[in-house]
Amino acid sequence: MAEFACDLHIHSTLSPCGSLDMSPRVIVEKAREAGLDIIAVTDHNMAENTPYVKEAGDRSGLVVLAGMELQTREEIHVIAIFDDYDTAHALQRMVYDLLPPVANDVEFWGDQVVVDGEDNIIRSEERLLISSAGISIEDAVSWVKSHGGLAIASHIDSPTFSIISQLGFIPADIPFDALEIRDLEKAGSFIPFIMKKDIPFVTFSDAHYPGDIGRRRTNLTLDVPDCANIEGALRSMGERMLPGRARQL
Secondary structure (H helix, E strand, C coil): CEEEEEEEEECCCCCCCCCCCCCHHHHHHHHHHCCCCEEEECCECCCCCHHHHHHHHHHHCCEEEEEEEEECCCCCEEEEEECCHHHHHHHHHHHHHCCCCCECCHHHHCCCEEECCCCCEEEECCECCCCCCCCCHHHHHHHHHHCCCEEEECCCCCCCCCHHHHHCCECCCCCCCEEECCCHHHHHHHHHHECCCCCCEECCCCECCHHHCCCCCEEEEECCCCHHHHHHHHHHHHHHHHHHHHHHC
16 A cells, blocks of 8 residues: 545636646646645536546656536535546536536636647637536435545535535535545534534645645545545545544534
């Protein structure tokens, strides 16, 4: 087993709120400079830049997982991560059909572009991606888990687009693998809102600009850098944290 530095929440040029500097080549270069071993590309409601980031990652020895940051009907963000692009793309097709047919206003929201490994723009996505898809948080997480993926509640300490900001608590029957939090030192204050006490906290960069990549990361001890092993490592983290959480209640 080995320890892997993971940043599993990174946006690219396909997210309208992301910088046009977040090309596949730059993402991989900055991830390697930051000492990361595993990253996931998690654009809003789309996964189409993942293959190009993975190609660049393969050349440099960086593990790149496929994913997206899905926005549910309740305006909750959830990070969905998969070993392969085909599964992420299947989720993209489903989510895309559930997005409202609202055009992206580039001047207001920003560009949404698919970029290859040589920094060439392949196409621009015309539908606004930072909208809520017509799928519930329960059904979204269920789809991800039934297809072998990781489901992580995004930035639970955010005042917007987090499960706590939208629902007021984290239901016990939603099988999240982890809860992302920006400031781990404040994690204890969120425990009363978590109904299932063995879900571990993780922290990732939520990078929208090159300099953000790796600024927050979670180190995981794994046999193999894939979703199944990450899921197991997260489960072990949650089990170890359970006694401490019980004492805090």
